[in-house]
Amino acid sequence: MYRRDFLKASSSALCLGLGSVVPGSVFQELFYYAWSWDKWRALTGTKPERYLSDQIGRHELVDLLTVGGRRIVSSEEWLTKREEIKHILLQVLGDFPRATPPLNPRIVEEKDFDKYVRRKVIYTVESGDDVSAYVFLPKDGVRRHPAALCAHQTNPYGKREAAGIDGNPAMAFAPELAERGYVTIAPDEICFGERHNPLLGHYGDAIAFYEKHKEWSIAGKMIWDKSRAIDYLQTLDEVDPERIGAIGHSHGAYGSLLAAAFDSRIKAVISSCGFVPFRTDGNTFRWSHATALIPKLGFFLGGREMTLQTFQNFKLKEVDQTPFDWHHILSLIAPRALFLSVSLDDEVFPGGESIRSQVVPRIEPIYDLYKSPENFAAYFFRGGHTIPQEARAKAFAVLDQCLKDEPK
Secondary structure, three states: OOOOOOOOOOOOOOOOOOOOOOOHHHHHHHHHHHOHHHHHHHHHOOOOOOOOOOOOOOOOOOOOOOEEOEOOOHHHHHHHHHHHHHHHHHHOOOOOOOOOOOOEEEEEEEOOEEEEEEEEEEEEEOOOEEEEEEEEEOOOOOOEEEEEEOOOOOOOHHHHHOOOOOOOHHHHHHHHHHOOEEEEEEEOOOOHHHOHHHHHHHOOHHHHHHHHOOOOOOHHHHHHHHHHHHHHHHOOOOEEEEEEEEEEOHHOOOOOOOHHHHHHOOOEEEEOOOOHHHHHHOOOOHHHOOOOOOOOHHOOOOOOOOOOOOOOHHHOOHHOOOOOOOHHHHOOOOEEEEEEEEEOOOOOOOOOOHHHHHHHHHHHHHHHHHHOHHHHEEEEEOOOOOOHHHOOOHHHHHHHHHHOOOOO
């Protein structure tokens, strides 16, 4: 299939949807009026597929550097395996559009603050699909800055929370990083903010998307839209196009990880409470039924009737048939900088210990292969589904170390 080639030469270096605290006046938006997995299946005619992957049928996460009993010992050999992983992911996520339309960017609002200028901008991601975002430009006299894509979590505010206008101030990454000398962009994700009709309920907007894109996925669309946000950043005179990172919490975290896996222009990515392996969850309900993110994973739910209230109480062996898991996605980011902030008592992504015991040991050897072990780090804490101050400081330090070299 035709697709935009995001993967260039490497540099050296779900949330249930109910995990975010929102006021009662907007809580009704999290109910399901239009979206359902059965409706998606009827609309698209999608049927279960057969995949080729050594992860299928195995509960433990496979060692990615072992192929047919033989050990991969060079980065050149790894590139072949990497392409195989990417192929499997695209079989599930769906391929990207054939055409990349002009951005047609325009500024619709501008407001001056002490340390930065905040703009509201609109740009085109697909034909007939415009996205609005807040862009922050530091007022520090530097000609070209590093830049950061700041992805919002699951809530009705969308970009407004990442921009510090509404919602939880702890999630206002865009203005905070702007004060640290980054040009930042905080766009609305599909099905959120100005891209959401509350009358359709949680992920109800996905129905219209799947009517148009029967072989794609919302997760794949998120990757594409983030790549277009980076396209926009690279048009700005204030941005050094070689120094771009991404950061997000929860929905924003796994979206940033997926984007970094497929777009090598992201040189550093920060994930706060963004995932646990499917096999740790015990099912894929959160990705296919509770959201519209990756509907094809719904074929691995199992035989019991699942509900929002009960899905975490069952450990279904069918989930072991999924052809990939989260360490496959993370492996595509190497050797670029990757920082995981993981809560060990996360109520949205329970089972964080499995990231320490299974994911980290399978990602570290890939960074070692590239002789870049310093580019991967994970921080574990207790404190629920949040990003504590120590994790925040470590995350910003990673961005600074990777992106804040001498201004150009």
